[in-house]
Amino acid sequence: MDQKRLDQTPYIWAVDPIDGTRLYANRMPMFGISMGLIKDLKPWLGVVYFPMLKELFYCDGTHSYYVRNAFGPDEIKVQIAPINEELSPRSLFFCNDTFFDRFYWKPKDFHILINACAVVNLCWPAIGRGVGCFLRCHIWDFAGSWPIIRQAGYDFRRVSDGRILDKVQADLFAREPLSWHLKEYYLISTERNFQEILSRIAQR
Amino acid sequence: MSSSEIYLERMLEFAREAGGIAMDLISKKRSRPQERPLHYYTGGQNDFQACPSET
Numbered sequence: 001m002d003q004k005r006l007d008q009t010p011y012i013w014a015v016d017p018i019d020g021t022r023l024y025a026n027r028m029p030m031f032g033i034s035m036g037l038i039k040d041l042k043p044w045l046g047v048v049y050f051p052m053l054k055e056l057f058y059c060d061g062t063h064s065y066y067v068r069n070a071f072g073p074d075e076i077k078v079q080i081a082p083i084n085e086e087l088s089p090r091s092l093f094f095c096n097d098t099f100f101d102r103f104y105w106k107p108k109d110f111h112i113l114i115n116a117c118a119v120v121n122l123c124w125p126a127i128g129r130g131v132g133c134f135l136r137c138h139i140w141d142f143a144g145s146w147p148i149i150r151q152a153g154y155d156f157r158r159v160s161d162g163r164i165l166d167k168v169q170a171d172l173f174a175r176e177p178l179s180w181h182l183k184e185y186y187l188i189s190t191e192r193n194f195q196e197i198l199s200r201i202a203q204r
Numbered sequence: 205m206s207s208s209e210i211y212l213e214r215m216l217e218f219a220r221e222a223g224g225i226a227m228d229l230i231s232k233k234r235s236r237p238q239e240r241p242l243h244y245y246t247g248g249q250n251d252f253q254a255c256p257s258e259t
Contacts, residue, residue: 017222027230033222035215045208047215051223052230058216061208071220 001179003170012038012168014143014180020117029053032119036143041168043147048119057123057148064151066127080126082153087131087196094121094133102185103134106200119145122188126152132189132197134159139173139180149188156186157194159201 013035018024020031029052037045046059049070056070057080064080085091091110096118099105105112113130115121121133122145132154135142142156149155156165165172165186174181189197205213 018226024226024230031226033219033226035218037211037215045212045215047212047219049219049223051227056216056219058212060212071223 001170001173001175006041006168006170010040012041012139012143014038014140016119016138016140016144019119019141020115022116030115030117030120032117032123034119034140034144036140036146038143038146038168042166043143043150046144046147048123048144048148050119057126057145059147059151061147064126064148078127080148080151082151083126083128084153084190084192085128085131087193092130093197093200094124094130096121096135098136099134102204103201104204106202108200110200118142122146122149125149125154125188131193132187134185134187134201136182136185138178138182139168153190154188155191156188159185159187159198162194 015036016034018031019034023029024031029050031052032048032050035047036043039045043059044061046057046064048057050056054069054072056065056067058065058067065077066080067075067077069075087110089109092113093110094113094115096116097114099114110131118135118137118141121130121135122142124130125132126145126149135156146156157163158165172183173179174183187194187198187201
């Protein structure tokens with residue numbers, strides 16, 4: 001992965017056939033098929049499908065949609081609109097277990113829920129299930145959800161400096177030992193909630 | 205159709221097919237025939253016996 005080569009790459013496909021393999025292996029419904037098509041290094045098209053839940057999220061490049069009973073005769077499609085939810089005692093923030101390697105949570109007013117699935121962490125807040133998530137993952141973990149959550153008003157903001165991840169850049173990803181893996185942790189939230197959520201996260 | 209519509213259609217098709225395969229596999233796992241007899245504990249240390257055959 002070098003920037004010169006990336007700059008000459010019009011499209012990047014990032015596919016995760018099963019995101020949430022641990023949950024899938026345990027027959028739990030929170031796993032998904034994720035596909036993202038990145039155009040000119042920016043998120044463009046995305047599809048995330050949860051077959052056991054029959055829920056589909058996708059972005060057509062302009063708008064994003066949430067579909068219940070997906071691919072069935074009675075499917076219901078709703079356009080995803082920007083969410084501007086205020087944090088409250090019922091708010092939930094998602095993370096995975098690796099979060100605790102370097103951070104800890106200062107519980108106050110709202111709480112965390114640990115999912116072992118990046119696409120759940122990313123897609124659910126786009127329809128109001130939770131207020132955001134915390135991730136450091138491979139590109140195929142987030143590429144499908146990336147354009148979808150942006151339509152809901154969410155962005156990836158780097159924990160260290162708040163910089164928004166809005167395009168693929170070589171220096172943001174590790175080469176070794178995990179290629180296409182984000183070097184740093186990102187907090188995914190709306191702009192209004194970013195600082196508030198960040199204030200609950202403390203480094204070990 | 206525009207390129208985005210064509211790509212999206214293929215992506216949705218892939219998702220539907222992959223989801224179907226995932227569900228088939230998980231269903232097969234659930235209904236996999238018992239390969240070894242079930243054992244039950246009869247009281248003593250290392251005292252397990254095969255359950256009477258259900259067949």
